[in-house]
Amino acid sequence: MTDTAGLIPTRPSPTPRTPPAPRRYGLRTALMMTASGWSANQFAALLGAYRAAGLPDAAVNALLAVYAVGLIPGLLAAAPLADRYGRRPVAFTALALNLAATLLLMLGAGATFWLAPGRLLTGISAGALLAAGGAWVKELSAPPYAPAGTETVAARRSGIFVSLGFASGGLSASLIAQWAPWPMVLAYLPHVALALLAGCLALGGPETRPTGPRGRTRSPGARPVGERVATGRTAGFRRAVLPLAPWVFAAPTVGFATLPGLVDGGLTGRQVVYAGVATAVVPGAGVAVQPLARRLSGRSRLLTGAAGLLVMAAGFALAVPAVAYRQPVLALLAGAVLGAGYGLALTYGLATTAALATPAALARLTSYFWSLAYLGMFAPLLLSALSATVPMTRLLAAAAALAVLCCALLAFLNRANGSRGPAR
Known part of the structure; x- marks a missing residue:
């Protein structure tokens, strides 16, 4: 049945x-x-x-x-x-x-x-x-x-x-x-x-909080509890999530909060609409990339996270000429690429968190992931502060390089379990 x-x-x-x-x-x-x-x-x-x-x-x-x-x-x-x-x-x-x-x-x-x-x-x-x-x-x-x-x-x-x-x-x-x-x-x-x-x-919608011994639901087909971990303090969660999580929102917020203000000089009277279009294009690309995320996850969950970081790096690199030449269309394209990377990274982060958590600790572990991810929302503020002494184009190029380094770190830390996902 x-x-x-x-x-x-x-x-x-x-x-x-x-x-x-x-x-x-x-x-x-x-x-x-x-x-x-x-x-x-x-x-x-x-x-x-x-x-x-x-x-x-x-x-x-x-x-x-x-x-x-x-x-x-x-x-x-x-x-x-x-x-x-x-x-x-x-x-x-x-x-x-x-x-x-x-x-x-x-x-x-x-x-x-x-x-x-x-x-x-x-x-x-x-x-x-x-x-x-x-x-x-x-x-x-x-x-x-x-x-x-x-x-x-x-x-x-x-x-x-x-x-x-x-x-x-x-x-x-x-x-x-x-x-x-x-x-x-x-x-x-x-x-x-x-x-x-x-x-x-x-x-x-019915309540789904697990019940039973130690807050676990035991049912036919359930995976052994030993295959999962309970909290975000475990080495598996740190290796799997920390190199990527802040990028989940750092990339899209730069795409729709930072880039529009740097390229809208020629949009007199239409800045509000342009900013709104940017806030739609960036996360919209994250939705559009989900078929690719599904195919990559079918091969390896780790591959999805690595691809997300590399796509973000490409988005930051594309933002450099967009800002240098104040090109609104190119900035929207860069934002879309950043949004695609966000979609891949978010899928990886949520799926990995769900795989690592026990049923009784799912909400708590999920909150740890979201908290780490939302730290990335301070990226526009950080870029704005640093741009007083460093040109924004150099900062964006540095962000691209740093995303590539984080991708390498993610792959290195989880290399032993790359076929299906990070170690538990």
């Missing part, structure tokens, strides 16, 4: 206890991940509009940083709560906070002091959704008793839906801000609708 997805052997029973349609529930709950990504990028696309409305540059940059300040604590706090109390209640609480954060940002159109708490709450809620929602989507898409190898498919689903949110949120907000009235209010309405829709669709 199998489940409706045709993937998972189950015990014969007149009344199965497993969800009747895990794949359907996995897709419905995945829309929560889209809401998380959407909330992250909708504000970034409105930076020009806020500056035009009189908000000082220092205040705008501070509001960008407030998001990151809230996000990592949100990740780290939500993960143990999800492992202890369940994915479902923590994910729904995070979604409600995500919606409340957007409402605060809408109030900021009339009173700017609402923007700081709105951005902070956006970071906290988005991080909590990534931790609890990501584990929930993975377990609904590939339950703990699924055959080995299913983690890659499930992890890719979570990454794709996050990327769709990144791409759609920025583009939608920029188009509204460019041509609609009351841009700092109306630009946030699509996320309000998306968050409500995501909550309604996920209502039927």
